[in-house]
Amino acid sequence: MKVTVYNENVHEKVDPTVRSVHPEGLHGTIAGILRDEETEVRTVTLDMPECGLTDEVLDDTDVLVWWGHMAHGDVPDEVIDRVQRHILAGMGLIVLHSGHHSKIFRRMLGTTCNLKWRDGARERLWVIKPNHPIAQGVPETFALDCEEMYGEPFDIAEPDEVILLGWFNGGEVFRSGCTWVRGNGKIFYLQPGHETNRSYYNENIRRIIKNAVKWACPINKNLPLICPCTEPLE
Amino acid sequence: MKVTVYNENVHEKVDPTVRSVHPEGLHGTIAGILRDEETEVRTVTLDMPECGLTDEVLDDTDVLVWWGHMAHGDVPDEVIDRVQRHILAGMGLIVLHSGHHSKIFRRMLGTTCNLKWRDGARERLWVIKPNHPIAQGVPETFALDCEEMYGEPFDIAEPDEVILLGWFNGGEVFRSGCTWVRGNGKIFYLQPGHETNRSYYNENIRRIIKNAVKWACPINKNLPLICPCTEPLE
Amino acid sequence: MKVTVYNENVHEKVDPTVRSVHPEGLHGTIAGILRDEETEVRTVTLDMPECGLTDEVLDDTDVLVWWGHMAHGDVPDEVIDRVQRHILAGMGLIVLHSGHHSKIFRRMLGTTCNLKWRDGARERLWVIKPNHPIAQGVPETFALDCEEMYGEPFDIAEPDEVILLGWFNGGEVFRSGCTWVRGNGKIFYLQPGHETNRSYYNENIRRIIKNAVKWACPINKNLPLICPCTEPLE
Amino acid sequence: MKVTVYNENVHEKVDPTVRSVHPEGLHGTIAGILRDEETEVRTVTLDMPECGLTDEVLDDTDVLVWWGHMAHGDVPDEVIDRVQRHILAGMGLIVLHSGHHSKIFRRMLGTTCNLKWRDGARERLWVIKPNHPIAQGVPETFALDCEEMYGEPFDIAEPDEVILLGWFNGGEVFRSGCTWVRGNGKIFYLQPGHETNRSYYNENIRRIIKNAVKWACPINKNLPLICPCTEPLE
Numbered sequence: 001m002k003v004t005v006y007n008e009n010v011h012e013k014v015d016p017t018v019r020s021v022h023p024e025g026l027h028g029t030i031a032g033i034l035r036d037e038e039t040e041v042r043t044v045t046l047d048m049p050e051c052g053l054t055d056e057v058l059d060d061t062d063v064l065v066w067w068g069h070m071a072h073g074d075v076p077d078e079v080i081d082r083v084q085r086h087i088l089a090g091m092g093l094i095v096l097h098s099g100h101h102s103k104i105f106r107r108m109l110g111t112t113c114n115l116k117w118r119d120g121a122r123e124r125l126w127v128i129k130p131n132h133p134i135a136q137g138v139p140e141t142f143a144l145d146c147e148e149m150y151g152e153p154f155d156i157a158e159p160d161e162v163i164l165l166g167w168f169n170g171g172e173v174f175r176s177g178c179t180w181v182r183g184n185g186k187i188f189y190l191q192p193g194h195e196t197n198r199s200y201y202n203e204n205i206r207r208i209i210k211n212a213v214k215w216a217c218p219i220n221k222n223l224p225l226i227c228p229c230t231e232p233l234e
Numbered sequence: 235m236k237v238t239v240y241n242e243n244v245h246e247k248v249d250p251t252v253r254s255v256h257p258e259g260l261h262g263t264i265a266g267i268l269r270d271e272e273t274e275v276r277t278v279t280l281d282m283p284e285c286g287l288t289d290e291v292l293d294d295t296d297v298l299v300w301w302g303h304m305a306h307g308d309v310p311d312e313v314i315d316r317v318q319r320h321i322l323a324g325m326g327l328i329v330l331h332s333g334h335h336s337k338i339f340r341r342m343l344g345t346t347c348n349l350k351w352r353d354g355a356r357e358r359l360w361v362i363k364p365n366h367p368i369a370q371g372v373p374e375t376f377a378l379d380c381e382e383m384y385g386e387p388f389d390i391a392e393p394d395e396v397i398l399l400g401w402f403n404g405g406e407v408f409r410s411g412c413t414w415v416r417g418n419g420k421i422f423y424l425q426p427g428h429e430t431n432r433s434y435y436n437e438n439i440r441r442i443i444k445n446a447v448k449w450a451c452p453i454n455k456n457l458p459l460i461c462p463c464t465e466p467l468e
Numbered sequence: 469m470k471v472t473v474y475n476e477n478v479h480e481k482v483d484p485t486v487r488s489v490h491p492e493g494l495h496g497t498i499a500g501i502l503r504d505e506e507t508e509v510r511t512v513t514l515d516m517p518e519c520g521l522t523d524e525v526l527d528d529t530d531v532l533v534w535w536g537h538m539a540h541g542d543v544p545d546e547v548i549d550r551v552q553r554h555i556l557a558g559m560g561l562i563v564l565h566s567g568h569h570s571k572i573f574r575r576m577l578g579t580t581c582n583l584k585w586r587d588g589a590r591e592r593l594w595v596i597k598p599n600h601p602i603a604q605g606v607p608e609t610f611a612l613d614c615e616e617m618y619g620e621p622f623d624i625a626e627p628d629e630v631i632l633l634g635w636f637n638g639g640e641v642f643r644s645g646c647t648w649v650r651g652n653g654k655i656f657y658l659q660p661g662h663e664t665n666r667s668y669y670n671e672n673i674r675r676i677i678k679n680a681v682k683w684a685c686p687i688n689k690n691l692p693l694i695c696p697c698t699e700p701l702e
Numbered sequence: 703m704k705v706t707v708y709n710e711n712v713h714e715k716v717d718p719t720v721r722s723v724h725p726e727g728l729h730g731t732i733a734g735i736l737r738d739e740e741t742e743v744r745t746v747t748l749d750m751p752e753c754g755l756t757d758e759v760l761d762d763t764d765v766l767v768w769w770g771h772m773a774h775g776d777v778p779d780e781v782i783d784r785v786q787r788h789i790l791a792g793m794g795l796i797v798l799h800s801g802h803h804s805k806i807f808r809r810m811l812g813t814t815c816n817l818k819w820r821d822g823a824r825e826r827l828w829v830i831k832p833n834h835p836i837a838q839g840v841p842e843t844f845a846l847d848c849e850e851m852y853g854e855p856f857d858i859a860e861p862d863e864v865i866l867l868g869w870f871n872g873g874e875v876f877r878s879g880c881t882w883v884r885g886n887g888k889i890f891y892l893q894p895g896h897e898t899n900r901s902y903y904n905e906n907i908r909r910i911i912k913n914a915v916k917w918a919c920p921i922n923k924n925l926p927l928i929c930p931c932t933e934p935l936e
Contacts, residue, residue, distance in 0.1 A: 088580055088623070090833060101695070108578040110625070110650050112556055114695040121700075124405045124936065126386045131792060131886040136921050140387065141405075141935065151698065152360045152399060153374065155556070155651050157578070158628055160862075165386060165399070165407045169936065170700030171358045171375075173399045173407050182578050183623050184833040219838050227569070227582040230619065232589075232638030233843065234826065234871065322814055322857070324599060335929070342812040344859070344884050346790055348929040355934075358702065365558060365652040370687050375701065385932065389790070389885050391812070392862055394628075403702065404934030416812050417857050418599040453604050461803070461816040464853065466823075466872030467609065468592065468637065592873045594854045608855065609873075620828045620867060621842065633854060633867070633875045639826045639843075641867045641875050 001217050002040045004061040005030050006053065008068040008075075009045040011195045018195045026067045026195065030096070033206045034065070034213055046071055051079050058082065063092035063216045065209075066099045069195065073103075080104050088183030089223045092216025094209065097193030100150070105189070108182050109157040115174070116151030122169040123147040123192065125176055125204075129163045134177065134188065134211045142204045148194035150174050156189075164208075166191055177208065179215075184223050186216040235451050236274045238295040239264050240287065242302040242309075243279040245429045252429045260301045260429065264330070267440045268299070268447055280305055285313050292316065296451045297326035299443075300333045303429065307337075314338050322417030323457045326450025328443065331427030334384070339423070342416050343391040349408070350385035356403040357381040357426065359410055359438075363397045368411065368422065368445045376438045382428035384408050390423075398442075400425055411442065413449075418457050420450040469685050470508045472529040473498050474521065476536040476543075477513040479663045486663045494535050494663065498564070501674045502533070502681055514539055519547050526550065530685045531560035533677075534567045537663065541571075548572050556651030557691045560684025562677065565661030568618070573657070576650050577625040583642070584619030590637040591615040591660065593644055593672075597631045602645065602656065602679045610672045616662035618642050624657075632676075634659055645676065647683075652691050654684040703919050704742045706763040707732050708755065710770040710777075711747040713897045720897045728769045728897065732798070735908045736767070736915055748773055753781050760784065765794035765918045767911075768801045771897065775805075782806050790885030791925045794918025796911065799895030802852070807891070810884050811859040817876070818853030824871040825849040825894065827878055827906075831865045836879065836890065836913045844906045850896035852876050858891075866910075868893055879910065881917075886925050888918040 007027035011018040022029045027043040035041045042061075044052025046068075058064070064083065068075070080103045087093050087108065095105045100113045123144045127135045151172030157180065164177030176191035190208060192199040199205050241261035245252040256263045261277040269275045276295075278286025280302075292298070298317065302309070314337045321327050321342065329339045334347045357378045361369045385406030391414065398411030410425035424442060426433040433439050475495035479486040490497045495511040503509045510529075512520025514536075526532070532551065536543070548571045555561050555576065563573045568581045591612045595603045619640030625648065632645030644659035658676060660667040667673050709729035713720040724731045729745040737743045744763075746754025748770075760766070766785065770777070782805045789795050789810065797807045802815045825846045829837045853874030859882065866879030878893035892910060894901040901907050 084578075110552075110576040110578050112651065112693050112695070114693060116696055116698045118697055118700070122936075126407055128386045128388070128409075129883070130387060130925075131883075131888075131921050133921065143405075143935075152362045153364060154362070155693070157625060157648070157650060160626055162396075167401060167405055167407045167936075169702070171377075171401055171702035172698075173360055173401045175362075180625070181831070181833075182625060183580065186833075219833050219835065223832075225580050225582060225623070227580070228584055229586055230584045230638075230640075232586070233845075234637070234639035234824075234869075318812075344786075344810040344812050346885065346927050346929070348927060350930055350932045352931055352934070356702075363649070364691075365649075365654075365687050367687065377701075389927070391859060391882070391884060394860055401702075403936070405936035406932075414859070415597070415599075416859060417814065420599075453599050453601065457598075459814050459816060459857070461814070462818055463820055464818045464874075466820070467611075468590075468635075468871070468873035594875055596854045596856070596877075598855060611873075620830045621832060622830070630864075635869060635873055635875045639845075639869055641828055641869045643830075 001038060001062050002060055003034050003063050003065060003213055004057060005041060005043045005065045006051065007045055008071040010071045011069065021196060021198060029200050030065055030067060033200065033209050046074060051075055053079050053083055055082060058086040058091065059222055061091055062218060062221065063094060063213045065094040065096065066102055066104060067096045068102045069098035072101055075103055080107055084108065085225065087185035088225055090184040090218040090221030092185060092218060093187045094212050094216060095189045097191060100189065108187060111157055112155045114155045116172060118149040118170065120146060121149035124167040126165045127163065128165055129161060132161065132163050133215045134163050134208060136211050137207050138204050144192055144199050144202060146197050147192050147199055150191050184218065184220065188212040188216055235272060236294055236296050237268050237299060237447055238291060239275060239277045239299045240285065241277065241279055242305040244305045245303065255430060255432060263434050264299055264301065267434065267443050280308060285309055287313050287317055289316060292320040292325065293456055295325055296455065297328060297447045299328045299330065300336055300338060301330045302336045303332035306335055309337055314341055318342065319459065321419035322459055324418040324452040324455030326419060326452060327421045328446050328450060329423045331425060334423065342421060345391055346389045348389045350406060352383040352404065354380060355383035358401040360399045361397065362399055363395060366395065366397050367449045368397050368442060370445050371441050372438050378426055378433050378436060380431050381426050381433055384425050418452065418454065422446040422450055469506060470528055470530045471502050471533060471681055472525060473509060473511045473533045474519065475513055476539040478539045479537065489664060489666060497668050498533055498535060501668065501677050514542060519543055521547050521551055523550060526554040526559065527690055529559055530689065531562060531681045533562045533564065534570055534572060535564045536570045537566035540569055543571055548575055552576065553693065555653035556693055558652040558686035558689030560653060560686060561655045562680050562684060563657045565659060568657065576655060579625055580623045582623045584640060586617040586638065588614060589617035592635040594633045595631065596633055597629060600629065600631050601683045602631050602676060604679050605675050606672050612660055612667050612670060614665050615660050615667055618659050652686065652688065656680040656684055703740060703764050704762055705736050705765050705767060705915055706759060707743060707745045707767045708753065709747055710773040712773045713771065723898060723900060731902050732767055732769060735902065735911050748776060753777055755781050755785055757784060760788040760793065761924055763793055764920060764923065765796060765915045767796040767798065768804055768806060769798045770804045771800035774803055777805055782809055786810065787927065789887035790927055792886040792920040792923030794887055794920060795889045796914050796918060797891045799893060802891065810889060813859055814857045816857045818874060820851040820872065822848060823851035826869040828867045829865065830867055831863060834863065834865050835917045836865050836910060838913055839909050840906050846894055846901050846904060848899050849894050849901055852893050886920065886922065890914040890918055
């Protein structure tokens with residue numbers, strides 16, 4: 001399996017706290033979760049030509065993982081058009097945390113992906129589909145001592161599956177792990193992962209991300225997107 | 235619209251607290267929410283012949299509301315068979331609180347409808363589909379000072395729609411308002427309503443129940459349930 | 469209820485057959501289906517400033533009906549951005565036939581909306597959700613002697629509900645009537661309606677369109693689209 | 703993976719045509735599709751004690767495949783209760799053709815599972831989710847020269863996924879391949895497979911059945927079904 005991790009890599013340059021939590025950047029932390037004998041991981045960042053997301057790279061990607069926040073608007077629309085085409089042609093997409101407002105996630109869902117938010121909450125996650133491959137090996141419930149609160153209503157297209165619900169100490173709830181299919185591509189959104197928090201070092205979050213990438217890996221990719229005039233078959 | 239409210243009416247006979255909260259029984263309290271110029275409400279209880287749920291009554295019912303808890307097992311299977319047939323033929327069904335374990339709810343969903351529970355929690359409800367008819371006039375969030383905690387995982391068939399999510403002060407979350415269609419009938423489950431709590435006097439809960447009954451009212455009911463051998467049409 | 473019918477009105481200007489089937493344009497035919505005592509209908513066309521779809525018009529629209537084909541690309545992206553915002557804020561959207569490839573439908577679903585097609589087929593439609601408001605008064609099955617075949621696979625986001633399935637004499641099948649919710653807005657797609665065919669004069673198709681507009685009429689519209697930082701509630 | 707194939711094995715005893723198509727019984731034909739190096743297959747029939755579906759057998763079964771028709775009513779309710787518990791605890795279930803009216807399928811879905819039917823039709827199947835594991839290696843469309851027509855409306859609980867649509871030469875359409883999750887168990891229904899037809903020798907149907915069993919194989923099985931009173935976590 002070939003995975004590409006996109007990170008805008010902007011917080012890391014301006015905020016020493018982020019750099020201390022993610023010494024190799026968020027892309028480095030995330031790539032570290034995924035890399036194993038069966039998984040080849042490439043990282044790309046906003047400052048690369050075409051954000052590193054050329055047709056050549058995407059043709060060679062089974063699953064794209066996306067972390068962005070401050071600089072969503074700096075990703076050119078042409079790059080988003082291209083990524084969308086690859087997803088519809090079969091590539092998987094994992095969107096993390098503040099990626100809820102990324103152009104690509106909003107493009108795929110058709111909605112604002114707005115939500116409520118507040119820094120520095122305590123979160124408790126609940127697995128509500130225990131036999132889903134994304135939940136494999138994850139306990140029924142676990143807590144994150146410090147994470148950004150994301151609260152409902154979350155303006156998303158109806159998920160195909162809600163795997164995780166989030167509880168926050170301020171009284172909020174959230175659909176924290178959701179799946180969709182768009183075209184031939186599988187999409188998973190995972191809510192935790194604020195840049196100054198340590199959720200990506202939590203073993204359960206790591207397991208979920210690893211499982212999700214495996215789940216989103218396509219049977220077929222680079223499929224043609226066509227709208228043909230066809231002869232009768234009967 | 236014609237509504238029938240079923241209540242097992244058992245707690246009321248043995249627990250003075252329940253009687254003090256519901257002087258006319260839970261069926262009386264619930265009927266009081268629903269009765270208006272356009273809605274004729276009949277109440278039936280477990281101790282009536284056939285639980286009051288004869289074909290005659292069900293033929294004349296648009297929506298059946300169900301409250302039960304201690305005595306689920308005392309409802310004869312023949313009554314459940316009959317109620318199921320009427321739902322599949324178009325009658326709406328609203329299942330309240332501990333009705334999650336009623337024979338009729340488990341029959342319609344095919345699952346155990348198990349959950350976690352604990353008396354005496356604080357609950358906060360969130361509307362996640364604000365433009366759904368069941369949420370009309372209900373604020374985005376509101377709290378119930380004392381309600382029984384029902385927690386995930388809730389073993390239900392995948393809902394068609396999740397309208398309400400519940401947050402509990404003990405760290406739990408719940409799909410507190412869900413819809414399904416089965417055959418021609420519409421089903422809504424609402425989590426609050428423990429027998430010793432006052433949720434059915436909360437104006438938002440009352441609004442939700444009123445809206446749900448309206449939503450579940452069928453276009454057609456008493457439809458035939460057939461499996462015909464048919465001639466080719468083309 | 470206030471309905472706005474958008475028609476690109478291009479075929480009508482170049483093809484006498486279309487003009488003979490739709491003497492007042494496709495927008496005129498469709499408006500004629502919808503206009504009644506409770507429904508105020510406005511028509512707009514591509515050649516009007518901003519396609520007639522200004523904020524003023526959309527603020528005053530409960531449901532927008534869309535017919536387009538040849539000139540999808542001529543609708544400016546700014547108009548599509550605006551229409552999308554109004555849908556997410558509550559406005560209903562009914563997309564007809566070749567509107568499957570309109571910018572607005574693809575924007576809302578996130579997919580190509582590709583399909584198979586061929587002129588001059590015989591179609592038979594089947595209602596698979598007989599108790600849905602959009603199917604009210606529509607028989608279980610009915611035929612259209614001449615309609616454009618649209619065949620699966622139809623590259624759409626998973627519908628919330630499939631109300632109609634289409635059968636074609638060439639061996640194809642299609643999800644011919646589907647619903648989605650996006651933000652606060654309800655969306656319905658209906659497959660029949662090729663510009664040279666007479667489907668919009670078929671009483672069942674007329675009934676479906678009328679029902680769909682009623683179904684898509686919002687409880688609330690012009691809702692704010694916000695992503696607020698909020699204080700703890702508990 | 704361990705698979706158990708249930709076949710009522712009644713047609714085989716009374717109809718020489720069925721015996722000639724399925725010399726080792728329908729269970730023999732179906733087991734022949736599934737048996738390979740990674741899959742251990744056991745067959746059970748109605749005339750065995752407890753239909754061969756004891757707790758011991760079910761504890762040791764990952765996926766149960768079900769073919770029945772004439773003798774649905776002869777399967778004792780106790781056996782169905784037990785099979786349902788095992789599905790909810792994680793075991794997969796594949797229901798074939800006339801199994802739509804089996805007690806276990808109706809139990810899991812809560813509906814009549816009624817449909818239209820007629821012997822001796824020509825069917826064409828369409829894959830509408832080409833990137834689903836159940837469709838892996840199956841062409842977009844293929845025909846069965848002779849199969850029993852099953853037509854909509856099909857009275858089933860809303861499927862989680864519709865993978866296959868069926869077209870019939872008499873003008874009918876059908877949701878011919880559907881999935882559901884109930885509890886921890888995954889369920890797939892496949893429409894072709896009339897006892898006197900040769901669909902189970904069609905390479906695409908064989909592929910679909912093989913894929914479906916793999917898809918339905920649980921991550922965890924024999925999970926406890928509990929409804930616990932729990933202490934607060936926060």
